[in-house]
Amino acid sequence: MGERKKAGLFDTTSINGLVLENRFVRSATWEGMAGDDGSCTERLIDLMVELARGEVGLIITGHAYVSKRGQAGPRQLGIYSEKLLTGLAGMADAVHKAGGRVVLQLAHAGCHAPYSLTGSEAAGPSRMEDENGLLCREMSIRDIQETVDMFGEGAARARKAGFDGIQIHAAHGYLLSQFLSPFYNKRGDKYGGDIVNRSRIILEVVERIRASAGRNYPLMIKINSEDFVDGGLSQEEMLYVARMLEKNGMDSIELSGGTPYSGRYRAFRKGRTESGDEAYYKSAAAKYKQEVGIPLMLVGGIRSFQVAEALVEEGITDYISLCRPLIREPRLILRWKSGYTARAACLSDNLCLRSVIDGQGLHCLWEDTAC
Numbered sequence: 193m194g195e196r197k198k199a200g201l202f203d204t205t206s207i208n209g210l211v212l213e214n215r216f217v218r219s220a221t222w223e224g225m226a227g228d229d230g231s232c233t234e235r236l237i238d239l240m241v242e243l244a245r246g247e248v249g250l251i252i253t254g255h256a257y258v259s260k261r262g263q264a265g266p267r268q269l270g271i272y273s274e275k276l277l278t279g280l281a282g283m284a285d286a287v288h289k290a291g292g293r294v295v296l297q298l299a300h301a302g303c304h305a306p307y308s309l310t311g312s313e314a315a316g317p318s319r320m321e322d323e324n325g326l327l328c329r330e331m332s333i334r335d336i337q338e339t340v341d342m343f344g345e346g347a348a349r350a351r352k353a354g355f356d357g358i359q360i361h362a363a364h365g366y367l368l369s370q371f372l373s374p375f376y377n378k379r380g381d382k383y384g385g386d387i388v389n390r391s392r393i394i395l396e397v398v399e400r401i402r403a404s405a406g407r408n409y410p411l412m413i414k415i416n417s418e419d420f421v422d423g424g425l426s427q428e429e430m431l432y433v434a435r436m437l438e439k440n441g442m443d444s445i446e447l448s449g450g451t452p453y454s455g456r457y458r459a460f461r462k463g464r465t466e467s468g469d470e471a472y473y474k475s476a477a478a479k480y481k482q483e484v485g486i487p488l489m490l491v492g493g494i495r496s497f498q499v500a501e502a503l504v505e506e507g508i509t510d511y512i513s514l515c516r517p518l519i520r521e522p523r524l525i526l527r528w529k530s531g532y533t534a535r536a537a538c539l540s541d542n543l544c545l546r547s548v549i550d551g552q553g554l555h556c557l558w559e560d561t562a563c
């Protein structure tokens with residue numbers, strides 16, 4: 193019997209019918225380029241088209257808020273209302289015309305939705321205070337049900353707008369990640385306590401999305417491999433969540449990590465990774481692959497072609513997901529495909545994040561200062 197062919201970075205694969213030309217994913221990235229009301233803009237569409245022309249196999253949009261109460265940052269993309277549909281449809285259409293595939297990330301910031309943007313008190317799984325005072329109040333059962341519905345409505349809108357699928361944001365200390373995490377979630381009802389209860393809201397969101405957008409609509413999720421805070425979600429619990437999602441018809445899982453309280457272990461770790469320590473969550477991914485069958489996207493710190501190639505060939509992940517490298521070089525994948533496989537130029541200095549927070553719109557600030 194011949195050996196099974198090794199997986200390769202430029203294989204054609206599919207996720208619930210969505211055909212992808214290679215195994216590279218643009219991980220969701222808040223661009224700060226939407227209108228103040230979350231509407232899609234030409235500038236945002238141009239950025240997406242640039243990524244599609246750069247032949248990223250799958251583009252995931254920046255996190256889009258499903259409810260006005262769930263907005264995390266200024267000029268973030270929204271999907272909370274029908275009035276946003278025309279702009280969103282323009283984005284999906286432009287990416288398709290450029291030969292790309294695009295999935296919309298559905299999000300809610302929960303405790304981290306600032307009053308200055310939402311005009312309402314932030315709410316999460318439990319009341320929480322931090323060094324700045326009250327962070328959020330506890331959501332009622334009714335709040336939870338309404339939020340689950342809003343994820344369902346967001347998914348239906350994404351489908352109507354022509355997106356190729358959706359990704360639920362359940363990582364990085366956003367609302368659904370807060371529910372998963374015993375660091376945030378101290379509830380005593382059926383949504384708190386053990387991991388079965390803490391993952392209940394996600395199962396309800398999945399069920400609601402399937403009801404509103406259909407079983408054949410590609411559905412993905414981003415979760416933490418672990419929270420990297422004392423008393424946070426552990427790797428063992430993540431594996432439970434992943435198995436449970438597989439049983440409940442999830443099509444693919446992206447593995448990340450960290451919360452706003454995780455210090456240097458936040459999702460976007462600062463500082464250059466050397467090839468030996470690229471892929472922050474490699475060991476968690478290896479465990480995932482032993483226990484979970486649905487395709488894995490691995491994000492975090494991957495910078496070299498050779499490392500990406502080995503991760504896929506060794507079966508540690510099915511997809512390579514990149515955020516900051518594609519801010520610096522939207523055409524990185526095309527470059528690698530052409531045979532110029534030098535390491536991504538990204539320095540992981542996080543100045544790109546500053547460009548978004550300062551309201552200039554996402555770009556690599558190093559480029560501003562380089563010449």
Ligand SMILES: Cc1cc2nc3c(=O)[nH]c(=O)nc-3n(C[C@H](O)[C@H](O)[C@H](O)COP(=O)(O)O)c2cc1C
Nearest residue numbers: 219220221222254255459460492493514515516545
């Ligand atoms: C400017 C910026 C915006 C981001 N926005 C999002 C987002 O909207 N949704 C999300 O899930 N992760 C977001 N992230 C996290 C990235 O998707 C990714 O998980 C992290 O940067 C690690 O990958 P990298 O080392 O390839 O950059 C963002 C990161 C940065 C730097």
